Amino acid sequence: MPEETGGHSESLIHVAIKAETLFHIGPIAVTNSMVGSLIVFVLLASLAWWASRNHAVVPSRLQSLLEFPVEFLGGIVRGQHETRWRSILPPVLAIFIIVLFSNYVGLLPGVGTIGVHTVENGHDVVVPIIRPASADLNFTLALALIAFVLFVGWGIRANGVKGYLKETFVANPPYMTPLMTPIHIVSELSRIISLSMRLFGNVFAGEILLAVMLALTFAIVPVAFLGLEMIFGAVQALVFALLTLTYITLATAGHGGGHDEGAESHGHDADDVALRAGAH
Amino acid sequence: MDLTPLAAGLAIGLGALGPGIGLGLGVSKAMEALGRNPEAAGALFVPYVLGLALTEAVAIYALVIGLLILFT
Secondary structure (H helix, E strand, O other): OOHHHHHHHHOOOOOOOOEEEEEEEEEEEEHHHHHHHHHHHHHHHHHHHHHHOOOOOOHHHHHHHHHHHHHHHHHHHHHHHHOOOHHHHHHHHHHHHHHHHHHOOOOOOOOOOOOOEEOOOOOEEEEEEEOOHHOOOOHHHHHHHHHHHHHHHHHHHHHHHHHHHHHHOOOOOOOHHHHHHHHHHHHHHHHHHHHHHHHHHHHHHHHHHHHHHHHHHHOOOOOHHHHHHHHHHHHHHHHHEEEEHHHHHHHHOOOOOOOHHHHHHHHHHHHHHHHHHOOO | OOHHHHHHHHHHHHHHHHHHHHHHHHHHHHHHHHHHHHHHHHHHHHHHHHHHHHHHHHHHHHHHHHHHHHHH
């Protein structure tokens, strides 16, 4: 009996850490997570096309749905960066919406269940045609690298190349530099790993959870977990965006702080005035 | 006898223990603060979500280790 149930669940639950290749276009292997990200792209592009054409002063239902994340995240970004929120908001918002839609692709009916039969290590497995992009480490790592470039770029923009290097590589009492600099570098780089692993782990675990619940129980029970996954998808998208925003805030404020706070904030003011003039 | 599934189960099981306690503490303190001062809900929200995410990341690391043990 145990062997039988084991074999049964193995055929129902298909767990693959990396995205599986569906077919090849020249040298490029097209994986099922690329199909998932393509769906997100088409959906977002058509929504943006619709929204830029049919906007009105009194928003329709879809328009107010699309405006909600802009207002919500805009309020948060504005609360932390009073003067340069106009230039910080777009990338943060883009990350939020892309991650949100990628997470929700995994909840569409048919994703993970409709697939093509292939033989893998002697087993007959069903490779799903669509896989949510954020259940692929390549996608989350790429997003984390973009976030890294963003907050390092903002650190350089706010404090100058010299100021940024000084803040990253020179500790506040200079004699602590040999001890603190490696820690600083590791903590900056570990942000990439933690950002990407958090999103990947959550979405991937959610997919496995849904598959396991579908295999173990009857049809109604997984609905509760689908609802749970809807909340988690939104929360993880929000977390990714908020962490990016927090890292940008830390980079623009400067890590050291302390005694030369006045001079720094004065420099910020001049920068902000220039930025504002550019924005208007 | 193959102990690999046991190792993976222990990795995620023990790894989820600490973050579970941490998440409970975090949520309880946030609710306490909210009960004392309901107007602070807006100011609490972002640090609350960030703190929960950072705590939960530890469990995700355990999950990744468990998956690595199981599948590599």
